[in-house]
Amino acid sequence: MAETTSSNMQASTFWRDARHKAGENKLTLAAALILLLFVLVSLLAPWLVPYDPLAVEPAAALKAPSLAHPFGTDALGRDILSRVAIATRLDIGMAIGAVVLSFVFGTATGAIAGYFGGWTDAIIGRFMDTIMAFPLFVLAMGIVAALGNSIENIVLATAIINLPFYSRFARSEVNVRRNMTFVEAARMGGNRPFRLLAFHIVPNILPTMMVQGSLNLGWAILNAAGLSFIGLGVRAPTPEWGIMVSEGASYIFSGEWWTFVFPGAALVITVFCFNLIGDGLRDIIDPRRRT
Amino acid sequence: MSVPLLSVKNLNVDFRTRSGTVKVLNDVSFSLAKGEILGIVGESGSGKSVLSYALMGLLDDNAAITADRVEFGGIDLAGPTSPLASIRGRELSMIFQSPRTALNPIMRVGRQIEDVLRRHGPVSRANAKAAAIAALARVRIPDPERRYAAYPFELSGGMCQRVMIAMALSCSPSLLIADEPTTGLDVTTQAVVMDLIRDLVQETRMSAILITHDLALAGEYCDRIVVMHAGHIVEVAPASELQSHFAHPYTKGLFAATPTAETELEHLASIPGSLPDLRGELPPCRFLYRCDRRQPDCQTAPIPLRPIGGDHSVRCRHPL
Numbered sequence: 001m002a003e004t005t006s007s008n009m010q011a012s013t014f015w016r017d018a019r020h021k022a023g024e025n026k027l028t029l030a031a032a033l034i035l036l037l038f039v040l041v042s043l044l045a046p047w048l049v050p051y052d053p054l055a056v057e058p059a060a061a062l063k064a065p066s067l068a069h070p071f072g073t074d075a076l077g078r079d080i081l082s083r084v085a086i087a088t089r090l091d092i093g094m095a096i097g098a099v100v101l102s103f104v105f106g107t108a109t110g111a112i113a114g115y116f117g118g119w120t121d122a123i124i125g126r127f128m129d130t131i132m133a134f135p136l137f138v139l140a141m142g143i144v145a146a147l148g149n150s151i152e153n154i155v156l157a158t159a160i161i162n163l164p165f166y167s168r169f170a171r172s173e174v175n176v177r178r179n180m181t182f183v184e185a186a187r188m189g190g191n192r193p194f195r196l197l198a199f200h201i202v203p204n205i206l207p208t209m210m211v212q213g214s215l216n217l218g219w220a221i222l223n224a225a226g227l228s229f230i231g232l233g234v235r236a237p238t239p240e241w242g243i244m245v246s247e248g249a250s251y252i253f254s255g256e257w258w259t260f261v262f263p264g265a266a267l268v269i270t271v272f273c274f275n276l277i278g279d280g281l282r283d284i285i286d287p288r289r290r291t
Numbered sequence: 292m293s294v295p296l297l298s299v300k301n302l303n304v305d306f307r308t309r310s311g312t313v314k315v316l317n318d319v320s321f322s323l324a325k326g327e328i329l330g331i332v333g334e335s336g337s338g339k340s341v342l343s344y345a346l347m348g349l350l351d352d353n354a355a356i357t358a359d360r361v362e363f364g365g366i367d368l369a370g371p372t373s374p375l376a377s378i379r380g381r382e383l384s385m386i387f388q389s390p391r392t393a394l395n396p397i398m399r400v401g402r403q404i405e406d407v408l409r410r411h412g413p414v415s416r417a418n419a420k421a422a423a424i425a426a427l428a429r430v431r432i433p434d435p436e437r438r439y440a441a442y443p444f445e446l447s448g449g450m451c452q453r454v455m456i457a458m459a460l461s462c463s464p465s466l467l468i469a470d471e472p473t474t475g476l477d478v479t480t481q482a483v484v485m486d487l488i489r490d491l492v493q494e495t496r497m498s499a500i501l502i503t504h505d506l507a508l509a510g511e512y513c514d515r516i517v518v519m520h521a522g523h524i525v526e527v528a529p530a531s532e533l534q535s536h537f538a539h540p541y542t543k544g545l546f547a548a549t550p551t552a553e554t555e556l557e558h559l560a561s562i563p564g565s566l567p568d569l570r571g572e573l574p575p576c577r578f579l580y581r582c583d584r585r586q587p588d589c590q591t592a593p594i595p596l597r598p599i600g601g602d603h604s605v606r607c608r609h610p611l
Binding site: 179181182184185186188189190191200203204 | 347349351377379381384385387388389392393394395396397398403406407410411
């Protein structure tokens, strides 16, 4: 009983604080609302869209935006609004998948490196340096080219090139905490190294790691879309923002602007929202880092 | 004296650093009887905390520890098969300075006590919770059921220290090391915390080592006092004996530097000089350059800690 009241109090102060800071920072609030809309679209698009995103209709090819086709149609007469809406789930899903993967493995390796130091640290550190030695997008291209064009491999490639950032960040955060008195106290209390890490140190660095993750989402989406744009990754008929921009790009000079502007705008707005929310989250979690 | 609970003989701790080996503790020998409170007193940097960390086995890898004997309740802690890691927290426990940072900031205090209990034996969740609340009640925390769910930042410094004590005592250790337990607490809280420690020591017949820079505090709560200076034990005596018949010039300096209600600020003496650099060659008496009684023979042979009657020993060629 005592526990629930206290945790309710805890939660309510947290949300009041969050509301206060969101109110202070209107931009974060707006970004959160727009992103919420995108997430709803990604979940509900199959029931909302007016056309089948894959239905080809040569008679209606390259039509400018109109009431029937608010975003116009592409070269095969497919409805761009439907395709952009359906693609939301895939694009956001790939980004979240990649960020979760690199978050989990990066935090684990970084925490181990930061806690044990010495050879462990050297081996993990040099491995991460090796990843960072390549231009990251080129490395992602290489991974997808080697493993094959599939959604899983795009997620994997995006996760791998992001891994060093999480790992290094977790390493430095754990390193400053490993000799703190509460860690000594927990060690004295009989905790072995791995338990100490998992239950005492890592929970303390999670808030800052989460901020890093949310800032990273926008970048992950760009990376996944970028791979599809250059023809690696998601294959042609699948609705995906990167491919749609790439297909529309051939009409830049002939003036059918709607073919690339709408998927491009969806991409830009999503990335923008992720970044704004990441910044806002940083303010909510740690007021000292307010920029 | 019966068989001591803890007996330490010739304990040395060196830190290997980039700028040379720092001889932090040298020839430290003392013993502790069952039920006794031993005070370890000295200025900052004299090696008090390193001593407690060395006993707990919490020093970093760059510390080289050697000892002729460290025996705790008949168990050898100095050898290569030391069971320290498994008895630490259960048989010997420690409370740290600055209670606020010694508690995990994002864990409920009750859960932290449970964590210690569960690391040291198969305890069910429900039993651990009841034991944690009992431990909080034992250190006289009002409303322990509610405090169980509190986070450290919701508690005052004195309250945090009590939680720390509850945590250290949760497994009923036979030795408690208190490393400056009252640093950062105001004077009234300090008295409450110290009374609590003394009462718990008496109730449970455990022994305690109180590490402090406050000679008056040690004099009030300890049975015997060890005075440390620059990694040497310079004097050991029963608390009352030390106050009336201190024999080492450093102890004299410490007493002169301890304010009482009568001393005025301008009469408060300080000890001249500072601790020697522990990296290079050191004279046999590490207090040599700060001492106003030094003689040529202070620089020759090593000076042992020698008894000067009763339970009183001193490391000085020309004691007071």
